[in-house]
Amino acid sequence: AQTVTQSQPEMSVQEAETVTLSCTYDTSENNYYLFWYKQPPSRQMILVIRQEAYKQQNATENRFSVNFQKAAKSFSLKISDSQLGDTAMYFCAFMKDNDYKLSFGAGTTVTVRA
């Protein structure tokens, strides 16, 4: 089984500032996929960003970017220019290649302060 660890239960950031969420994972697989999902309060979970393990280039989606360190099994998420709407719980997730199950971390609650 894959283990995904998010060591920061809560993070707080001032509006317009940058915050970085950490995620580490444990796997013996060489090919896999990593995801960050956002779950706003009482709303559905949505995909923020996705990384393919065989691609060295870090994924970027607008204000969201990742720092993927395969050897260290680390996959951090950087939220730049934080907005109030970024307030949510963020989950890091892992999926093996040719699989369909997601393994999630425990989540990090991000609060953006006005």
Next chain:
Amino acid sequence: DTGVSQDPRHKITKRGQNVTFRCDPISEHNRLYWYRQTLGQGPEFLTYFQNEAQLEKSRLLSDRFSAERPKGSFSTLEIQRTEQGDSAMYLCASSSVGRVNYGYTFGSGTRLTVV
């Protein structure tokens, strides 16, 4: 298409009662997944369907749980003789076979409280 729909959004039930949740996936998605999320934790895999076939069930899915997806469309998750430990958010998600590695589309979940 309005995405993945789950009904009800909230359910409060007494211990020992049976409950049933419904999930309507995105129409062109042939894979459907159920996850359970307890407070302060990430979602955990319960089961998944490809079309109408239930292809895997987690050990978390005890004999009191049953899921169906008749005709490969909507799915239901039933919990019999509910226990307080069943209190959780039950999430449904869907994907197409060829794009599962691009992540799922999740519904808003059904929050179950067993009193």
